């Protein structure tokens with residue numbers, strides 16, 4: 001009989017997951033993914049079922065990374081909720097398997113993994129694609145992902161000014177009060193993004209929140225929301241004028257409303273830039289369209305599990 005799986009709660013996962021360890025692992029696995037060797041990295045596009053009557057979706061995100069022998073799947077639910085509900089709009093559970101036999105070794109709360117690995121990949125995009133002199137960061141949307149993005153972007157980079165704007169002013173004010181460091185709250189997205197060098201969209205909107213005519217030429221945009229084929233965060237002008245980078249071309253072609261509906265061409269995967277097979281066009285206006293990948297969860301979950309095991 002295999003050992004029973006261990007259950008790692010959200011606070012335990014958070015304790016064992018650090019950006020410092022996560023970022024190099026993500027860079028490595030994104031590079032491996034983009035080499036396209038499917039006997040090394042196996043990751044189908046997320047399979048998603050809609051839960052129409054509750055404005056939600058359930059997604060299954062399996063991945064196998066052969067060279068590290070990591071077999072994992074995340075099950076993620078995301079709902080377009082009003083802000084005052086008690087549960088987060090994204091909820092996730094990660095299952096880590098023993099690849100040799102297929103038994104589950106760990107069941108983990110997947111929320112911290114989702115927040116940190118998404119923000120870490122966004123930060124990798126900024127390391128590669130933002131202009132060398134980037135002074136102003138703007139975050140549109142002030143929910144859970146905004147917190148992790150604020151954390152890592154202010155830790156890794158030295159912005160002179162950080163601005164936030166959300167659908168409701170109170171949400172942005174609450175966000176600003178909850179983080180450490182100076183932050184400017186604006187009630188208009190247009191004003192918030194004016195002159196910004198890096199713009200992160202982390203909204204649950206299904207309609208564009210960022211318009212090309214507002215954006216400073218040469219800015220880097222990290223678009224994290226709009227993960228359904230008919231949802232948008234960015235308008236056609238921006239999608240047409242910017243150079244588009246993605247985490248997975250295959251995922252983007254199936255899931256990204258911004259890419260599918262605008263007809264924009266994908267220039268490169270982040271992994272291709274990391275591998276040096278496609279250039280980082282820092283001087284152009286760039287969009288990194290993030291959708292999230294099972295391999296990102298897999299390396300994060302393995303980090304957590306190994307550290308937890310060593311602590312026993």
Ligand SMILES: NC(=O)C1=CN([C@@H]2O[C@H](COP(=O)(O)OP(=O)(O)OC[C@H]3O[C@@H](n4cnc5c(N)ncnc54)[C@H](O)[C@@H]3O)[C@@H](O)[C@H]2O)C=CC1
Nearest residue numbers: 089141142143144145166167202203204205225290291292
């Ligand atoms: N790319 C990826 O890997 C991942 C993407 N996501 C997506 O990221 C987005 C944010 O996720 P969470 O922070 O967990 O959601 P959340 O529900 O905690 O926060 C969403 C925020 O967006 C704001 N918002 C909605 N419409 C807006 C508008 N028009 N202008 C400005 N702000 C607006 C809301 O007021 C709220 O503050 C969601 O779309 C989610 O599906 C989530 C996890 C991973």
Ligand SMILES: O=C(O)C1=NCCCC1
Nearest residue numbers: 076078114227291292293
């Ligand atoms: O990658 C993920 O995890 C998610 N991506 C899009 C929306 C919900 C979660």
